[in-house]
Amino acid sequence: MKTLTRLALAVLLAMPGTSLRAESLDKLIPDCAEILGRMKREDIINMDLVKEAKGIVILNVTGFSIGIGGSGGDGILMSKTEKGWSGPVAITTDGGTLGIDVGGTDNDIVILLMTNGAVSKWAAGEHFGSSSASAVMGPKGGAAVDATMKTRDFNVYIWNKGAKLGVNFGGFDVNINNEGNANYYDKPLVSAKDILNNVAEVPESKKAALTRVYDLLNK
Amino acid sequence: MKTLPALLALCFAAPFLGLTQDSDSLNIAADQALSMNKLDDLMGRAQKRLSYIMTNLGELSDNNDANNNFDKFKENLDELVSIRSDIKDRAEKVRDLQGKRIAAWTKEVSGMTDKDMRKMTNDQIDAAKADFDTLDKQLREVGGDANDLTTLLQDLKKYFASSFSPDSIKTSQPMIQKATASAQEMLKDTDALRDAISKSKQKVKGTSGA
Numbered sequence: 001m002k003t004l005t006r007l008a009l010a011v012l013l014a015m016p017g018t019s020l021r022a023e024s025l026d027k028l029i030p031d032c033a034e035i036l037g038r039m040k041r042e043d044i045i046n047m048d049l050v051k052e053a054k055g056i057v058i059l060n061v062t063g064f065s066i067g068i069g070g071s072g073g074d075g076i077l078m079s080k081t082e083k084g085w086s087g088p089v090a091i092t093t094d095g096g097t098l099g100i101d102v103g104g105t106d107n108d109i110v111i112l113l114m115t116n117g118a119v120s121k122w123a124a125g126e127h128f129g130s131s132s133a134s135a136v137m138g139p140k141g142g143a144a145v146d147a148t149m150k151t152r153d154f155n156v157y158i159w160n161k162g163a164k165l166g167v168n169f170g171g172f173d174v175n176i177n178n179e180g181n182a183n184y185y186d187k188p189l190v191s192a193k194d195i196l197n198n199v200a201e202v203p204e205s206k207k208a209a210l211t212r213v214y215d216l217l218n219k
Numbered sequence: 220m221k222t223l224p225a226l227l228a229l230c231f232a233a234p235f236l237g238l239t240q241d242s243d244s245l246n247i248a249a250d251q252a253l254s255m256n257k258l259d260d261l262m263g264r265a266q267k268r269l270s271y272i273m274t275n276l277g278e279l280s281d282n283n284d285a286n287n288n289f290d291k292f293k294e295n296l297d298e299l300v301s302i303r304s305d306i307k308d309r310a311e312k313v314r315d316l317q318g319k320r321i322a323a324w325t326k327e328v329s330g331m332t333d334k335d336m337r338k339m340t341n342d343q344i345d346a347a348k349a350d351f352d353t354l355d356k357q358l359r360e361v362g363g364d365a366n367d368l369t370t371l372l373q374d375l376k377k378y379f380a381s382s383f384s385p386d387s388i389k390t391s392q393p394m395i396q397k398a399t400a401s402a403q404e405m406l407k408d409t410d411a412l413r414d415a416i417s418k419s420k421q422k423v424k425g426t427s428g429a
Contacts, residue, residue, distance in 0.1 A: 027271075038263075212407070
């Protein structure tokens, strides 16, 4: 029995920091609306800064356990276009310590992408090294927004059972959930770029459920 | 000008007047705030379920995997009805605790000897009653709309249970569109209601018995 436990532990420790789940966009959208709604309600996120953002990432990130390091995240990426917010791109994050300072917990994360370059990096599914991004906690709701906040790559907001954690941002990979996007948009080869540029439009049957996210972002 | 000395007096006298952390009204306020948190959680769960239902109805309208989406629609609707029932119970609990909190607070005020302090606390109680009445009105309005929406969704379920075919789906389009529009309104109204609950909760935690 002891051998079995050791074996299981060894397998767990040897596992790369891959995401344990990749939800469908039909499930992710209400989850992300809930994350955004809570952050607005509790005045965690600064809505003036949302107006300035070029894109947004809404994620739930779970740390596997203290000591193992690495985490798995599941969420959506959207960009701001001339027609308003684009449709959602399903993404996952692997590894790193994105937002997790305490380990082994659930963290709701909203990242405001302030530059087109930052949106492109996320859309390309890049690796974010610990020093590759300038990211800081965004200002609280109602706080004055200055030029620095508008021009840095990211403004990060984290919620963890009411506690706001420090940003520990880096060493993680972004993966585009191609299967999830293909199912949602009913297009097998749909790309993140096409979704973010509104080339691939949200299917009529999905629009109603997405309205809440748009309402929360635009209000 | 009279308020300032009364406030100072209240700060010094509170520990001797039973208005400490152990006061009944404060304990009930903590319970009420907790109950409001649970109410908020339930509303979040209901919103998620309603979003799934909207997707199921959208897919049904497009005739995408219709049988599977009808099964999911029924499942999500049953879950929504169950959560609605929990919401009603929880809202009653919050109302009950509000009544108990105000009663306990009023009793505590009757023990106060300083006239100015008593008046000031009575004003706080009146404000707390008015705040909650506004919230309760909003709760009842959204609750009424939720009843109408649930009935509409149950009617759709019954209709499809008796006849489920591409033709019946086509015929039901006005009903589906009405349900979808109502559901969108419901999500928006519920977000506004949750904002109001959150603000009211802060007041409940911050005013009673102090």
